[in-house]
Amino acid sequence: EVQLVESGGGLIQPGGSLRLSCAASEFTVSSNYMSWVRQAPGKGLEWVSVIYSGGNTFYADSVKGRFTISRDNSKNTLYLQMNSLRAEDTAVYYCARARANIVGAVTTKSFDIWGQGTMVTVSS
Amino acid sequence: SYELTQPPSVSVSPGQTASITCSGYKLGDKYACWYQQRPGQSPVLVIYQDIKRPSGIPERFSGSNSGNTATLTISGTQAMDEADYYCQTWDSSTAVFGGGTKLTVL
Numbered sequence: 001e002v003q004l005v006e007s008g009g010g011l012i013q014p015g016g017s018l019r020l021s022c023a024a025s026e027f028t029v030s031s032n033y034m035s036w037v038r039q040a041p042g043k044g045l046e047w048v049s050v051i052y053s054g055g056n057t058f059y060a061d062s063v064k065g066r067f068t069i070s071r072d073n074s075k076n077t078l079y080l081q082m083n084s085l086r087a088e089d090t091a092v093y094y095c096a097r098a099r100a101n102i103v104g105a106v107t108t109k110s111f112d113i114w115g116q117g118t119m120v121t122v123s124s
Numbered sequence: 125s126y127e128l129t130q131p132p133s134v135s136v137s138p139g140q141t142a143s144i145t146c147s148g149y150k151l152g153d154k155y156a157c158w159y160q161q162r163p164g165q166s167p168v169l170v171i172y173q174d175i176k177r178p179s180g181i182p183e184r185f186s187g188s189n190s191g192n193t194a195t196l197t198i199s200g201t202q203a204m205d206e207a208d209y210y211c212q213t214w215d216s217s218t219a220v221f222g223g224g225t226k227l228t229v230l
Contacts, residue, residue: 110172
């Protein structure tokens with residue numbers, strides 16, 4: 001079954017660090033665009049970061065310079081290293097596959113596979 | 125930064141048609157996706173590339189995108205369609221989500 005399974009969430013103090021993992025099954029992480037999306041309690045979805053199959057990475061302004069997305073091809077796993085955590089980073093973090101669709105000269109992407117999410121709570 | 129605006133809530137009677145809008149500057153020049161999220165669950169893709177339905181998504185879900193507005197339409201709405209719905213697009217290499225719309229089936 002094609003699936004994503006996140007792990008690594010928990011309670012962390014402000015200023016601390018945490019690394020989230022997302023293990024993929026039945027498809028290859030390195031051949032796809034992969035993203036992290038978060039959802040604060042009672043709020044909407046917020047995109048966090050993407051890593052392209054070629055290795056390019058992009059971040060939301062709210063996490064730029066603090067979070068790092070990466071992957072381990074041998075483990076078929078996506079990561080999110082989160083440093084200098086703040087209370088406003090408290091959220092459920094989802095990893096998602098951004099499937100690419102080529103339409104003419106345009107590559108459009110949609111999040112077709114989502115993990116179950118892992119909760120990160122930043123609090124003293 | 126690019127923004128997408130959705131109405132916070134939409135109500136519909138069972139069997140009727142629900143329309144959820146998503147507004148953004150020249151959104152019609154981009155491609156829009158829609159996600160359904162039921163309480164306590166992960167989001168599910170219901171429309172991609174403006175109008176396409178992934179495998180397993182019922183035909184009653186359809187989409188359109190023109191000008192500054194993308195629309196998700198649910199025909200013959202069922203109680204099981206009650207959920208939060210999010211539109212999404214890409215602005216260069218940044219994904220953008222709308223604020224979400226809570227669909228209530230009365």
